[in-house]
Amino acid sequence: MGFIRLVVILAVVLTVVYWSVSIYSRSLRREALEDAFDEEHPNGGAKGARDAYIANGMAEYETGLRKKLIWLVYVIPVLVVTGILIVTNTN
Amino acid sequence: MRYVKFFLRLLPFLIVGAMLHYWLPQHDVARVTSTEVIRQDFSGINRIFYAQADSGNTEQATRDLRLINTEKQKTWLLGFFPRESRGVMVYRNEDTGWIWPPYFKFDSADLQAEASALISAAGQEQWVVVTHYGWRNRFLSIYPNAVGLRAIDSPDVRIIPWFNIFFFIFAGIAALFIRAAWLQFRERTLDPLFERAGDRMDEVNAGVAERRSRLKRLFGRK
Incomplete structure (x- = not known):
């Protein structure tokens, strides 16, 4: 029963963390793309080019490695719990 | 008024600090003198300073509690500076189970057996490092919870x-x-x-x- 409670609490907390981290990471990527475009086109570039550049970069991000790394938010706590469990209970 | 404001601002840090001091592991150098089991009748005041029934058991109003009696090396400042003097210390030995604090301790019976095996007499001390969390308070009858025991050769160890x-x-x-x-x-x-x-x-x-x-x-x- 305690185990189920732990799983539920961890799932809820880690999902909140996962969402926060992915929103933050996506926001950083978008800002970096905007800055990169503005640096290359100081006068604003062609009409619609900026949006297309950013949309393209964000599509790349969505399939990239960095986004997959956010899954570590779930993996690491499970490993930590397993590690503590083993260390505490071995004599 | 200024002091009141200052204290109110300090209060959250004091509370968090106290919680961390309670939950984080600390290490004592001690000599196990005996182990025992007492019946514990929890009250509303000291109940939160105890864990729950052993993992897999059911919770009752009253239950047996494993204790480890020791003589420990006294220290200053959270155990960083050893002192010459010694004093008695009693640890409880309870499963923390799956929830809180997250030590995931299920081996309290094994730990009790280990403690019994390490009992030594004055003069031929077998020193051990007791990893524990929690507080000893005589007025509330609460004990720190021993999480692990490790036999050592000499009481002068540097614990990191x-x-x-x-x-x-x-x-x-x-x-x-x-x-x-x-x-x-x-x-x-x-x-x-x-x-x-x-x-x-x-x-x-x-x-x-x-x-x-x-x-x-x-x-x-x-």
């Missing part, structure tokens, strides 16, 4: 609290990360939102001002 070091490094990184994420959220989401709201307010105000001036003109007042 690896877990606590990593814990505080991680807590620092997490705090910086949350701050950075919050600043980013404010810069990219909240500020533009307020700016837009501010623009709307300006437009509304401008509209009101215009209508008012029109009214004024209509009624011929300056």
Whole structure:
């Protein structure tokens, strides 16, 4: 029963963390793309080019490695719990 | 009044500090003198200082509690500076189970057997390092919970609290990360939102001002 409670609490907390981290990471990527475009086109570039550049970069991000790394938010706590469990209970 | 304000501001830090002091592992150098089991009748006051029934058992109002009696080396300042003197210390030995604090301890019976095997007499001491969390308080009858025992050759050991070091490094990184994420959220989401709201307010105000001036003109007042 305690185990189920732990799983539920961890799932809820880690999902909140996962969402926060992915929103933050996506926001950083978008800002970096905007800055990169503005640096290359100081006068604003062609009409619609900026949006297309950013949309393209964000599509790349969505399939990239960095986004997959956010899954570590779930993996690491499970490993930590397993590690503590083993260390505490071995004599 | 100033002191009251200062104290109120200090209060959250004191509470968090006390909680960490209670939950984080500490190490004592001690000699096990005996182990015993007593019946414990919890009260509403000291109940929160105990864990629950052993994993897999059911919770009752009253239950047996494993204790480890020791003579421990006294220390200053959270165990960083050893002292010459010794004093008795009693540890409880309870499963923490799956929830809180997250030691995931299920082996209290084994730990009790280990403690019994390490009992030694004065003069031929077998020193052990007791890893524990919690407080001893005689007025509440509460004991720190022993989490692990390790036999050592001499009482003069240098114990490096690896877990606590990593814990505080991680807590620092997490705090910086949350701050950075919050600043980013404010810069990219909240500020533009307020700016837009501010623009709307300006437009509304401008509209009101215009209508008012029109009214004024209509009624011929300056």
